[in-house]
Amino acid sequence: MAVPTINLKTHTKLALGYFVLAALLGCVLRFFRVFEIPVTYKFIVHAHSHIALLGWVYLALTTLLYRLYLSNEKVHKTYRRIFGFTQITLLGMLFTFPFQGYAVFSIIFSTLFLFASYWFSWFFFKHVPLEYSKTPSLKFAKSAIIYLLLSSIGPWALGAIMNTLGATSIWYRLAIYFYLHFLYNGWMIMVLMAVFLHILEKQRHILPQRSFNRIFLGLNLGIVFTFFLSTLFTQPSATYYILGGFGAVLQLWAFYNLIAFLRGAKVNKSRIFSSFHQNILKIVATLWAIKMVLQLLSSVPYFSNLAVTYLDFTIGYLHWTFLGVVTLSLFLFLDYFNLLNLNKKMFWLYFSGFILTEALIFYKAIVSWQETSLFSEYIVVLAIASLVILVAVLGVLSSGNRLKAKF
Structure with missing residues (x-):
C-alpha cells in the first residue's frame, strides 16, 4: 500500500499558527503593563520564547529542509512520526510554561523536544540523496544541523548548573547564551543560507570553490568566535573581546564574498525572483549586514558595557535577528516554494510593525542610557505596535494557497 505524500502546506500553516500564538503571548507581555492581566509575567516570557523559536522557526526551517532535500524520497512515514512527536512536545510546552514556568512538566516537554530534534537530525543525515552530496547548499544545511545539535548542550548544562551552582551563577547565563547563540547564528542562519544557495543551484548558479571556501569558512569560524561576544557580561580579559570582534569581521568578510559572487556571476535575479521577492531579499540583506555590524560594535568594551547595562539593547538585537x-527570510522562502501565499499587504504591515517595535525598543535603551524620560504613552504605543505584528501574522496565516509551485 502506497504511503500518502505529506502536505507541507499544512505543516507551514501549523508553524505559522505557532507564530500567531507567540505573537499573542508577546502582546500579553506588552499589555501586561497597560492593563491588569492575571498571569505570571516570567512564565509568559518562557512560553513566548519557546513557542517562537521552537514552534514557528524550527518547524518552518525543518519543513523547508524536507521540501528541498527529502520530499521525493520514500521516507514520508518516518518524517510524519517525527513531526507528530515534535507537535506533542510543542503542545506540552505551550500548556505548561504559561502556568508553571520552568517546572517538572515544562522541563519534561522541552527535554523531549531535544530528542525530537535529534531524531530529525539523524533522519536528515541518513536520507539526503547522494545527488546533493557535493552541492554547497547541502554543506550549509549539514552545518546548520550540527549547530542545532551543538546548541542543545546549553539546555542540558542548565540542569546541572541549577542543581550545583544555582540560577544566579554566571554559568547559568552562559549556558542560556550558548544555546541562543548557536541556535540563532548557527542553526537558523545556516539553514537560510542553504535554502538561498539551493535556489541558485537550481538555476545553475553554483558557488565556485574559492568563493565557497571563503563564505563557508568565514561564516562558520565567525559563528564560533562570535560566541565570545556572549561572554562579555562577565567582563573577561581583552582576549575575549578580540576573539569576538575577529568573529564579527569574519562574518562580514563572508557576507562581502557572497555579494561579490552574486555580482560577479551576473545572477539575473529578475529571472529567479519576483520583484516582491527581490525587495524582501534586499531588506533581509540590509538587516543581516546591520546585525553583523552590531556584533562588531559589541566587541568594543564601551558598547559591550552598554548592551550589558541596558537590557533593551540586547532585546532589540535579538528581535532584530528573529523577527527581522x-x-x-522564512516568509520569502516559504512563499517562493509555494508553501504559503504571502499577502503583500500583510507582509508590509508586518514589516511596519517590526520597524516600529524595534525603533521603540532601541529608543527606550537610548533613553535609559542618556538618563532622560520616555514619552508618556510609550508603553501603550509599544503594545499597539506589537498588536500590529499579531494582526499581520494572522493575515499571513489566513491567506489562501497558490496552485502553481515554483522551482
Whole structure:
C-alpha cells in the first residue's frame, strides 16, 4: 500500500499558527503593563520564547529542509512520526510554561523536544540523496544541523548548573547564551543560507570553490568566535573581546564574498525572483549586514558595557535577528516554494510593525542610557505596535494557497 505524500502546506500553516500564538503571548507581555492581566509575567516570557523559536522557526526551517532535500524520497512515514512527536512536545510546552514556568512538566516537554530534534537530525543525515552530496547548499544545511545539535548542550548544562551552582551563577547565563547563540547564528542562519544557495543551484548558479571556501569558512569560524561576544557580561580579559570582534569581521568578510559572487556571476535575479521577492531579499540583506555590524560594535568594551547595562539593547538585537533577518527570510522562502501565499499587504504591515517595535525598543535603551524620560504613552504605543505584528501574522496565516509551485 502506497504511503500518502505529506502536505507541507499544512505543516507551514501549523508553524505559522505557532507564530500567531507567540505573537499573542508577546502582546500579553506588552499589555501586561497597560492593563491588569492575571498571569505570571516570567512564565509568559518562557512560553513566548519557546513557542517562537521552537514552534514557528524550527518547524518552518525543518519543513523547508524536507521540501528541498527529502520530499521525493520514500521516507514520508518516518518524517510524519517525527513531526507528530515534535507537535506533542510543542503542545506540552505551550500548556505548561504559561502556568508553571520552568517546572517538572515544562522541563519534561522541552527535554523531549531535544530528542525530537535529534531524531530529525539523524533522519536528515541518513536520507539526503547522494545527488546533493557535493552541492554547497547541502554543506550549509549539514552545518546548520550540527549547530542545532551543538546548541542543545546549553539546555542540558542548565540542569546541572541549577542543581550545583544555582540560577544566579554566571554559568547559568552562559549556558542560556550558548544555546541562543548557536541556535540563532548557527542553526537558523545556516539553514537560510542553504535554502538561498539551493535556489541558485537550481538555476545553475553554483558557488565556485574559492568563493565557497571563503563564505563557508568565514561564516562558520565567525559563528564560533562570535560566541565570545556572549561572554562579555562577565567582563573577561581583552582576549575575549578580540576573539569576538575577529568573529564579527569574519562574518562580514563572508557576507562581502557572497555579494561579490552574486555580482560577479551576473545572477539575473529578475529571472529567479519576483520583484516582491527581490525587495524582501534586499531588506533581509540590509538587516543581516546591520546585525553583523552590531556584533562588531559589541566587541568594543564601551558598547559591550552598554548592551550589558541596558537590557533593551540586547532585546532589540535579538528581535532584530528573529523577527527581522530570520522571519522575513522564512516568509520569502516559504512563499517562493509555494508553501504559503504571502499577502503583500500583510507582509508590509508586518514589516511596519517590526520597524516600529524595534525603533521603540532601541529608543527606550537610548533613553535609559542618556538618563532622560520616555514619552508618556510609550508603553501603550509599544503594545499597539506589537498588536500590529499579531494582526499581520494572522493575515499571513489566513491567506489562501497558490496552485502553481515554483522551482
